[in-house]
Amino acid sequence: MSPLSNQAQTSSAIPASQTTWIKNPLDVFSGAISGPDAERDLRGGIVIQGSQIIECIAAGQQPVTAVDQQLDASDMVLLPGLINTHHHFYQTLTRCLPAAINQPLFPWLQTLYPVWAGLTAKHIEVATEIACWELMLSGATTVADHHYVFNHALSEAIDIQAEVVGRLGVRATLTRGSMSLSQKDGGLPPDSVVQTEQQILDDSLRLIKRYHSAEQGSMLNLALAPCSPFSVTESLMCDTATLAKEQGVRLHTHLGETIDENDFCLRTLGMRPVDYLEHCGWLGPQTWLAHGIHFDQTEIQRLGAAQVGIAHCPTSNMVLASGICPTLDLAKAGCKLGMAVDGSASNDSSNMIQELRHSLMQQRLRYRADQITHQQVLNWASQGSAAALGRDDIGVLAPGKQADIGLYKLDGLNFSGAHDPLAALILCGASQVSTLMVAGKWIIEDADETRAQLEQLKLQHHQLAIQLVN
Ligand SMILES: Nc1nc2[nH]cnc2c(=O)[nH]1
Structure with a gap:
C-alpha cells in the first residue's frame, strides 16, 4: 500500500511537477550539527518536488508551496538518507x-x-x-x-x-x-x-x-x-x-x-x-x-x-x-x-x-x-x-538538496517507554526503515512488504554462498 494520502497519486515516482509534503514528523534530524542547516526548524516537515527538497517547514506551519499530496509522518522519525x-x-x-x-x-x-x-x-x-x-x-x-x-x-x-x-x-x-x-x-x-x-x-x-x-x-x-x-x-x-x-x-x-x-x-x-x-x-x-x-x-x-x-x-x-x-x-x-x-x-x-x-x-x-x-x-x-564522498547535494535536509530520506516508525518493543524519539533510534537500536525515498522516488514504500518480496533472492544468495565455499 502506498503511504501517500489525500490525492489519488500512488505511483512510487513523483512526477517532476508534483509536490509532496512529508508532514509533521514525530522527530527529525537535518543531517547537520552546526551552522544554518542544523538550526533550521524542520518539525513541520519538508516539501519535495521532482528529485529535490524545495521547502523546509517549521513546527506548526503550513508549506508556502501548493502541495499535490501529503504523507502524514506524525508517527515516524525523519532522517536524511x-x-x-x-x-x-x-x-x-x-x-x-x-x-x-x-x-x-x-x-x-x-x-x-x-x-x-x-x-x-x-x-x-x-x-x-x-x-x-x-x-x-x-x-x-x-x-x-x-x-x-x-x-x-x-x-x-x-x-x-x-x-x-x-x-x-x-x-x-x-x-x-x-x-x-x-x-x-x-x-x-x-x-x-x-x-x-x-x-x-x-x-x-x-x-x-x-x-x-x-x-x-x-x-x-x-x-x-x-x-x-x-x-x-x-x-x-x-x-x-x-x-x-x-x-x-x-x-x-x-x-x-x-x-x-x-x-x-x-x-x-x-x-x-x-x-x-x-x-x-x-x-x-x-x-x-x-x-x-x-x-x-x-x-x-x-x-x-x-x-x-x-x-x-x-x-x-x-x-x-x-x-x-x-x-x-x-x-x-x-x-x-x-x-x-x-x-x-x-x-x-x-x-x-x-x-x-x-x-x-x-x-x-x-x-x-x-x-x-x-x-x-x-x-x-x-x-x-x-x-x-565529495558530494554537497546529499546528506542534509535543506532546500535544493536531493530528496533522499528515510522514515522510521518506533513501533517495536525495544522503543516502548522511550522519551526522545531521535535518541531512541540509536540508543534503543532501530534496525529498519518504514519507507525510503531516493531522488524523489519511493524505493521502499512498506519495509515489511519489501522483505517478503526478497525471499526468493535470499534463497538464491544462500545457495550461491554454499556453492562458493564448497
Ligand atoms: N576490513 C578489511 N580490510 C581490508 N584490507 C584489505 N582488504 C580488506 C577487506 O576486505 N576488509
Whole structure:
C-alpha cells in the first residue's frame, strides 16, 4: 500500500511537477550539527518536488508551496538518507565462515582470498543485490562499494554492479578496486586474485568513461581504489593517482587499519602509511580512506590539513580487533568523517542504522559520553559521509538538496517507554526503515512488504554462498 494520502497519486515516482509534503514528523534530524542547516526548524516537515527538497517547514506551519499530496509522518522519525562510504558487497557470501571468524585482519584475509578467487558474475550480481537491499532497508540511500577481487575469469564485476544499482534505484559510488602485489612479490594475496598494472589502468579508464557522472544529483560516481599497501605495487598507487587526477575522479583505499599494516609498510617500503600516501600523490581532498585508525598526532594533523575523508567502520574494527578510530581528533584536524559498515565478512551484517549504535558505544570508550552523542553519529552517517564522498547535494535536509530520506516508525518493543524519539533510534537500536525515498522516488514504500518480496533472492544468495565455499 502506498503511504501517500489525500490525492489519488500512488505511483512510487513523483512526477517532476508534483509536490509532496512529508508532514509533521514525530522527530527529525537535518543531517547537520552546526551552522544554518542544523538550526533550521524542520518539525513541520519538508516539501519535495521532482528529485529535490524545495521547502523546509517549521513546527506548526503550513508549506508556502501548493502541495499535490501529503504523507502524514506524525508517527515516524525523519532522517536524511544515510550514506555508506565503504563496503565489499561480495563478502555477503562469506559471512561467518568458520575458518575465518575469530582472526585479525591478515590471517582473516589469507583464509578468505582463495575462497573469493572462485567468485563468478552470478555471485557478484546476487551479492550486490542482497547488500544493497540490506543497506536500503536499514536507511541507506547512497551506497559505496570497494570491489577489488578480479580473478582471472571475472573482468566485468563493476559493470554488473552498475547494472544492479541502476535497476534498484539506489544512489552509488562504485570504486574500481585492484590488487597487483601477490605473495610471490612480497604481498599478501595469492596470484589467483591479482592483475597486471596495465590491465587495471586500462579497465579503470574504460569504467570511468562508461559510468562516471559528476553532475549534481548524480546516481553513479566512479572512483579508483587500489586495495591496500600490502596488496598493491607502489607504481600502481602512483599511476592510479595520476589517472584519477586526469579524469577528475576520487581515490579510495584501506589505510591505517592495523598495526600489522604499519609494520608491513615500515619493513617493505621503509615508511609509515601516511608518508607512503603522500609519496604516491594521494594526500589531498580527492582521497577517502577506509578505517583510519593507527595514525600518530602529527599524521592526523597532516591528513586533516589535506582534508582527507575517512570511512569510520566501528563494527568491523571491533570484530577484527583492529583498533578504535580517533574520530574526533581526525575531524578537528580537518578530515571529512564519514561512516561505513565495511564488508559483510568482517561485520557480519550491512545494517547502516545499527552501525551508528556501535559507533556511539565504541567511541564513548575513547572520548567522553557528552562528546559522542546520537546527533554526532547521525551527522557522520549523513553530512559527513556525503563530504567524504565529495558530494554537497546529499546528506542534509535543506532546500535544493536531493530528496533522499528515510522514515522510521518506533513501533517495536525495544522503543516502548522511550522519551526522545531521535535518541531512541540509536540508543534503543532501530534496525529498519518504514519507507525510503531516493531522488524523489519511493524505493521502499512498506519495509515489511519489501522483505517478503526478497525471499526468493535470499534463497538464491544462500545457495550461491554454499556453492562458493564448497
Ligand atoms: N576490513 C578489511 N580490510 C581490508 N584490507 C584489505 N582488504 C580488506 C577487506 O576486505 N576488509
